[in-house]
Amino acid sequence: MSYASRSTRAGRGFTEQDDGSYVTSARGLAVLQEPLLNKGTAFTRQERADLDLDGLIPPVVETLDEQARRVYAQYRAQPTDLLKNVFLEGLRDRNEVLYYRLLTDHLREMLPIVYDPTVAEAIKGYSHEYRRPRGLYLSVDDPDGIAKAFDDLDMGPGDVDLVVASDAEEILGIGDWGVGGGAGIAAGKLAVYTAAAGIDPARVVPVALDVGTDNEALLNDPAYVGNRHARVRGERYDAFIDAYVTTATRMFPEAMLHWEDFGPSNARRILQRYNSEIPTFNDDMQGTGAIVLAAVLSALRVSATAMRDQRIVVFGAGTAGCGVADQLRDAMVRDGLDRDTATRRIWAIDKQGLLTGDMRDLREFQRPYARPAADVDGWSGDGHGIGLREVVERIRPTMLLGTSTVHGAFTEDVVRAMAAGVDRPIIFPISNPTERIEARPSDLLRWTEGRALVATGVPIGPITYNGVTYAIGQANNAMLYPGLGLGVVVAKARRVSDGMLQAAAEAVAGLVDPSQPGASLLPQVDNLREVSATVAVAVAGRAAAEGLARTEIHDVVEQVRLAMWQPAYHPVNAIEQG
Numbered sequence: 001m002s003y004a005s006r007s008t009r010a011g012r013g014f015t016e017q018d019d020g021s022y023v024t025s026a027r028g029l030a031v032l033q034e035p036l037l038n039k040g041t042a043f044t045r046q047e048r049a050d051l052d053l054d055g056l057i058p059p060v061v062e063t064l065d066e067q068a069r070r071v072y073a074q075y076r077a078q079p080t081d082l083l084k085n086v087f088l089e090g091l092r093d094r095n096e097v098l099y100y101r102l103l104t105d106h107l108r109e110m111l112p113i114v115y116d117p118t119v120a121e122a123i124k125g126y127s128h129e130y131r132r133p134r135g136l137y138l139s140v141d142d143p144d145g146i147a148k149a150f151d152d153l154d155m156g157p158g159d160v161d162l163v164v165a166s167d168a169e170e171i172l173g174i175g176d177w178g179v180g181g182g183a184g185i186a187a188g189k190l191a192v193y194t195a196a197a198g199i200d201p202a203r204v205v206p207v208a209l210d211v212g213t214d215n216e217a218l219l220n221d222p223a224y225v226g227n228r229h230a231r232v233r234g235e236r237y238d239a240f241i242d243a244y245v246t247t248a249t250r251m252f253p254e255a256m257l258h259w260e261d262f263g264p265s266n267a268r269r270i271l272q273r274y275n276s277e278i279p280t281f282n283d284d285m286q287g288t289g290a291i292v293l294a295a296v297l298s299a300l301r302v303s304a305t306a307m308r309d310q311r312i313v314v315f316g317a318g319t320a321g322c323g324v325a326d327q328l329r330d331a332m333v334r335d336g337l338d339r340d341t342a343t344r345r346i347w348a349i350d351k352q353g354l355l356t357g358d359m360r361d362l363r364e365f366q367r368p369y370a371r372p373a374a375d376v377d378g379w380s381g382d383g384h385g386i387g388l389r390e391v392v393e394r395i396r397p398t399m400l401l402g403t404s405t406v407h408g409a410f411t412e413d414v415v416r417a418m419a420a421g422v423d424r425p426i427i428f429p430i431s432n433p434t435e436r437i438e439a440r441p442s443d444l445l446r447w448t449e450g451r452a453l454v455a456t457g458v459p460i461g462p463i464t465y466n467g468v469t470y471a472i473g474q475a476n477n478a479m480l481y482p483g484l485g486l487g488v489v490v491a492k493a494r495r496v497s498d499g500m501l502q503a504a505a506e507a508v509a510g511l512v513d514p515s516q517p518g519a520s521l522l523p524q525v526d527n528l529r530e531v532s533a534t535v536a537v538a539v540a541g542r543a544a545a546e547g548l549a550r551t552e553i554h555d556v557v558e559q560v561r562l563a564m565w566q567p568a569y570h571p572v573n574a575i576e577q578g
């Protein structure tokens with residue numbers, strides 16, 4: 001028999017045919033051990049005979065629905081969120097279709113388990129819970145091993161759509177978590193790519209870039225599975241990153257390289273080094289900036305104010321904070337302000353207090369947002385710099401964004417002072433995970449008599465205050481990056497442009513009607529697949545319009561729909577090894 005293959009998945013032991021069926025030369029246990037091929041009790045009688053599975057699985061033939069019911073019950077029986085996470089990762093290792101079927105069916109319930117906030121717990125316990133590897137572990141101590149590791153994936157140049165890498169220096173808001181941070185966050189982000197946007201799980205590679213760790217607890221933990229030395233920095237670090245990028249793009253020229261949870265001294269530098277050359281994306285800067293912009297666009301429809309009239313305080317001027325500031329500045333420029341005026345509408349606060357031009361310890365990317373020292377002449381400070389409270393009282397901001405990881409930083413005093421100066425204060429404490437949030441939404445609503453327009457990074461259930469039920473939008477980049485990635489994949493975009501990010505933000509904002517009292521500023525997580533499809537259509541369309549698509553976009557809606565992988569079993573046919 002001859003087979004026209006649509007996509008090889010050589011690294012996964014099978015090939016997909018034009019009709020959607022799979023062919024494999026694997027037999028017996030090797031079939032059961034490949035999580036994208038394994039259907040467990042759902043293999044048909046014929047498949048069992050052809051693939052030498054008779055006697056290796058119980059006799060009953062079940063449907064995916066029946067299996068999904070059983071694993072859901074098993075999931076529910078897990079006593080803690082961390083054990084639920086461990087259970088789901090185990091399922092993912094055995095049977096990926098069933099895993100994604102379960103995740104897709106229960107996305108609202110399980111997103112907080114496979115992703116934020118429980119992923120933070122899983123990362124902290126990575127070495128202790130370690131069971132089996134996922135993706136690549138590249139070591140700064142063995143740069144020559146990078147090409148070999150990519151080679152050993154046994155995947156061809158057209159087989160990979162997406163590579164997600166992290167060096168784990170700033171995992172969520174929990175800091176440096178070494179190799180487990182990199183592996184854990186890449187796996188978590190990829191679960192969301194597939195569950196939310198139908199990115200094909202056979203066509204992705206998670207990468208932990210192990211450059212060492214400065215986390216003393218890990219270095220002293222006998223169970224730690226990563227390189228046991230301090231973080232490598234400087235030239236050796238840059239050469240390692242460059243070797244990774246060069247190898248990944250040589251092996252998989254169409255794949256998008258996603259960067260996650262790098263530290264502030266590297267995140268922006270790396271993106272700027274490569275983003276004009278290859279399709280690449282920093283989720284913490286760009287994904288966060290775009291989802292916050294989407295929530296802001298929604299909030300402005302409620303407050304009936306213009307983007308160009310906003311006064312914005314960014315509390316925590318790191319990777320995410322300055323990434324958000326950049327997108328909001330650009331939005332003000334689009335709304336008519338010149339770049340300097342727009343930049344001056346943003347007040348950035350970091351550990352030193354309000355950032356001013358005379359500070360000597362500013363990071364390069366903070367510099368544009370530092371106020372001229374003359375602007376703050378006569379402001380008091382309190383020996384620890386000019387604090388949030390004083391900034392709020394003096395400038396009367398319309399927006400307050402939290403990207404600081406400082407739990408409780410938005411105190412009652414600060415929030416009441418802000419609410420005294422503006423009718424609908426826009427307040428987004430988006431630090432993750434939950435124990436890092438700058439204020440609880442219930443407090444924000446109480447302190448502002450329900451006037452605050454709130455979005456958070458972690459999931460928060462509905463809150464009833466004064467007879468109104470408020471749905472809190474989740475301004476987490478997970479609402480946006482999966483669709484963005486799918487759009488890039490569909491268009492085979494040459495790079496990720498500012499216009500594509502803007503299109504993504506506007507597409508998300510266009511999906512909500514925030515006008516009713518208590519309405520969410522962002523779409524609900526239950527609708528994430530639809531959100532991702534809409535974002536992907538906007539992004540692929542924009543890529544084509546900007547001349548960045550490497551494939552013809554003729555019917556973008558249909559192309560996106562067809563590109564979305566579905567968690568369903570495919571017939572598996574046996575072929576002889578050959």
Ligand SMILES: NC(=O)c1ccc[n+]([C@@H]2O[C@H](COP(=O)([O-])OP(=O)(O)OC[C@H]3O[C@@H](n4cnc5c(N)ncnc54)[C@H](O)[C@@H]3O)[C@@H](O)[C@H]2O)c1
Nearest residue numbers: 172173288316317318319320350351404431432457476477
């Ligand atoms: N919701 C989302 O989608 C999203 C996306 C990315 C990051 N985040 C969250 O944002 C937070 C920051 O992440 P990041 O990657 O930007 O980290 P980062 O380390 O680059 O930035 C944090 C910044 O906060 C500053 N900071 C610390 N203590 C402070 C204080 N007392 N006062 C003022 N500033 C202070 C730090 O100096 C640093 O510049 C994390 O909690 C992360 O989970 C959320």
Ligand SMILES: O=C(O)C[C@H](O)C(=O)O
Nearest residue numbers: 116172173284432476477
């Ligand atoms: O991973 C998340 O939940 C969002 C974001 O990328 C973060 O680093 O906090």
Ligand SMILES: [Mg+2]
Nearest residue numbers: 172260261284
């Ligand atoms: Mg992140």
